[in-house]
Amino acid sequence: MSTEKIVLGDNQFGKAENHLVRVTKDGDLHTIEDLTVVSQLHGDFASAYYDGNNEHVVPTDTQKNTVFAFAKDGVGSPEEFLLRLGQHYVDDFEWVTGGRWGARQVSWDRIPVAGAGHDHSFYRGGSGGETRTAIVKIDGDAKYVISGLQELSVLKTTQSGFEGFPVDKYTTLPETTDRILATSVTARWLFNTTDVDFNASYDSVKQILLETFTNHYSRALQETQYLMGKAVLEAHPEIDEIKFSMPNLHHFALDLSPYGLENDNEVFWAAHSPYGLIEGTLRRESLGDTDKIWKGVPAFV
Numbered sequence: 381m382s383t384e385k386i387v388l389g390d391n392q393f394g395k396a397e398n399h400l401v402r403v404t405k406d407g408d409l410h411t412i413e414d415l416t417v418v419s420q421l422h423g424d425f426a427s428a429y430y431d432g433n434n435e436h437v438v439p440t441d442t443q444k445n446t447v448f449a450f451a452k453d454g455v456g457s458p459e460e461f462l463l464r465l466g467q468h469y470v471d472d473f474e475w476v477t478g479g480r481w482g483a484r485q486v487s488w489d490r491i492p493v494a495g496a497g498h499d500h501s502f503y504r505g506g507s508g509g510e511t512r513t514a515i516v517k518i519d520g521d522a523k524y525v526i527s528g529l530q531e532l533s534v535l536k537t538t539q540s541g542f543e544g545f546p547v548d549k550y551t552t553l554p555e556t557t558d559r560i561l562a563t564s565v566t567a568r569w570l571f572n573t574t575d576v577d578f579n580a581s582y583d584s585v586k587q588i589l590l591e592t593f594t595n596h597y598s599r600a601l602q603e604t605q606y607l608m609g610k611a612v613l614e615a616h617p618e619i620d621e622i623k624f625s626m627p628n629l630h631h632f633a634l635d636l637s638p639y640g641l642e643n644d645n646e647v648f649w650a651a652h653s654p655y656g657l658i659e660g661t662l663r664r665e666s667l668g669d670t671d672k673i674w675k676g677v678p679a680f681v
């Protein structure tokens with residue numbers, strides 16, 4: 381066995397995937413900044429690795445908290461935000477000589493309602509937008525068309541609450557009348573004819589889904605889902621049934637009071653898992669059994 385000393389080379393540590401959503405409010409006009417941040421420190425940490433001595437180990441938990449606390453003062457640009465974060469560590473911890481801070485920022489577009497961008501409801505457009513799907517089934521003489529979309533990401537920064545749920549000994553969730561509601565809509569809708577301008581129909585259904593997400597105070601994602609499906613079926617007689625799968629993508633307003641800061645629903649942690657999963661089928665009451673048509677239709681195409 382070699383007795384050569386094993387030495388520590390490059391090292392760094394911190395917290396990855398700090399998913400921050402910063403809401404800035406100018407009256408009813410809200411803007412959002414959505415960044416996923418990684419923080420990694422360089423410095424004199426040898427005794428932590430060699431001796432288990434944590435005197436210099438700025439906890440990764442603290443690095444996470446610092447990301448959210450710093451967001452209280454706004455983000456501005458990811459570059460400025462990261463420069464501010466990094467400067468804090470080299471200024472305030474003498475053994476920290478540097479580090480690496482990174483961010484992925486995604487942009488949200490305002491949902492267009494009657495030609496104007498909405499004040500507080502957003503969707504992911506451009507390359508972050510939804511995928512359109514289509515499925516055709518033929519069974520003898522019968523032809524069925526199922527159109528759909530997946531991963532239409534929408535988020536509203538207010539006009540959403542959740543109250544009145546049953547409470548048992550496992551319930552810790554507080555009631556709320558003001559929260560972020562965010563989901564990524566997967567929907568499939570079944571036509572009762574093939575005589576359809578499918579491109580125009582798709583554009584209209586998507587717009588109805590977006591507008592309906594926007595246009596009411598949501599008492600739960602379940603209610604919002606029902607209203608979205610109802611609006612589609614009411615506006616489109618050529619569609620008989622719509623199925624949804626919608627994650628409830630939780631955004632937790634963080635308690636910044638331990639750092640002497642208030643959080644009036646401005647700084648949120650966007651948790652990735654677990655997420656709520658809200659699914660439902662909306663259909664015309666008189667519609668017969670369609671199970672055979674849906675059989676074999678995958679959840680995601």
Ligand SMILES: O=c1[nH]c(=O)c2[nH]c(=O)[nH]c2[nH]1
Pocket residue numbers: 542553599600601602628656
């Ligand atoms: O809109 C919601 N529906 C739920 O079923 C639920 N459950 C939960 O914990 N939060 C929420 N929000």
